[in-house]
Amino acid sequence: MSGDAMPERPAMAAELALGLLEGTERAAALRLVLSDPGFAAEVDEWRVRLAPLYDGFAEIAPPQGLMDLIDQAIDAEAAVAMPTTVAPLPAAQGRWKMATFAASAIAAILALALVWPSPQNPGPVPQPSPDVAVAQLTGPIDGLLLTARYDSSTAEMLVRVEGMPVTETEPELWIVPADGQPRRLGRLLRGGVTRIEVAEGHRQYIDQVSELILTMEPKVLPDPDRPSAPTVAQGRLQRI
Structure with missing residues (x-):
């Protein structure tokens, strides 16, 4: 070979x-x-x-x-x-x-x-280029992998979860912008793809310096404005 x-x-x-x-x-x-x-x-x-x-x-x-x-x-x-x-x-x-x-x-x-002009299309038609960002989240849990994709044209983030261990806590996704303060994006399914509509106030943080983090939280969040558990996976957003 x-x-x-x-x-x-x-x-x-x-x-x-x-x-x-x-x-x-x-x-x-x-x-x-x-x-x-x-x-x-x-x-x-x-x-x-x-x-x-x-x-x-x-x-x-x-x-x-x-x-x-x-x-x-x-x-x-x-x-x-x-x-x-x-x-x-x-x-x-x-x-x-x-x-x-x-x-x-x-x-x-x-x-x-x-x-290239064609008989049906006499000239180029500019196509809107959606603002897309992706991130891959990994951490110390063996086999745990999250892949996130955000599309600004729909303000939706699709998050695929693989290798999530069975626990009594629930996976919560947060975005951490340059100021270091986590903002909650939403709760994830333990496997497959979760669709999250990013809140209007959080869309401004979809940039190259922001990170996505995952924490495992109680079923009822003690404080919806900040994590109560350590980060188990993280990854930086990248625009494509």
């Missing part, structure tokens, strides 16, 4: 999350998801990493002839990059290199399509 080839199992998890597997390989990976919780967790982790890349993009009808332009770009780049002698690649590495090669060409053509 060459230095840039991924181990077989992580590569399979990544390829399944990306939708690159087909036929018997996809069937084998899906059976492994059902039989092996560790592998299923790897697939979910890849999907969480990729989620910010797919969310928040409005659908745009492609101009006529876009596929022809993509094919031409791939053929032209392949003709230049094709070596005289081609050594066979391992199956997983080959798919990754082909996916990377095709993705680079497609990305270039799609970028061109956004500004």
